[in-house]
Amino acid sequence: DAGITQSPRHKVTETGTPVTLRCHQTENHRYMYWYRQDPGHGLRLIHYSYGVKDTDKGEVSDGYSVSRSKTEDFLLTLESATSSQTSVYFCAISEPPYEQYFGPGTRLTVT
Amino acid sequence: AQSVTQPDIHITVSEGASLELRCNYSYGATPYLFWYVQSPGQGLQLLLKYFSGDTLVQGIKGFEAEFKRSQSSFNLRKPSVHWSDAAEYFCAVAADSNYQLIWGAGTKLIIKP
DSSP states (O other): OOOOOEOSSSSOOOOOOOOOEEEEESOOEEEEEEEEEEETTTEEEEEEEEEEEEEEOOOOOOEEEEEEETEEEEEESSSSSSSGOEEEEEEEEESSSSOEEEEEEEEEEEE | OEEEOOOOOOEEETSSOOEEEEOOOOOOOOOEEEEEEEEESSSSEEEEOOSSSSSSEOOGGGGGEEEGGGTTTEEEEEESOGGGGEEEEEEEEEEETTOOEEEEEOOEEEEEO
């Protein structure tokens, strides 16, 4: 299995609070991705990174920001959490591009 | 625009029976195609991939898939399912640019004892 960890694995937070999710890889892969998974919507790409400090938006980026200051870490921040951001969040990595390997996920509940 | 369709939301199969999960894609050139499996509460695991060459590809856990260009399909098969195969299966195609994958909505496989 690819060396990908996500933290925290579970989080409950209140509406309006900032939240940061961390994805850490030990594979030295160049590409990293953040997805959310919701019933009836499948997997939706939030943001992705193609190198240190190089990021771009996915299809559902509103309300989310990301940062990648090191190859191994990709952070997803919800600046002010809303109930609509209750979801399961997955990080993925790839090198070369296309074939993606996924982390175990973070279950986020916004109350 | 590229798209992936998995026509079956749920499929129920008896243990020991054969399985075929359907995937249709929309893409102009030769696609890069993938099947992933997600067990309950877990992340997604790559089952197999097709980039080029032999159109019948073998994957892990006894799965195989066949690329049929004429039908724009990449169906997943297994000759005999086990209860542990109960999971959700996702088909994906590589996007033209930006190194993204276009995902199908998934098919949930239920195994009858």
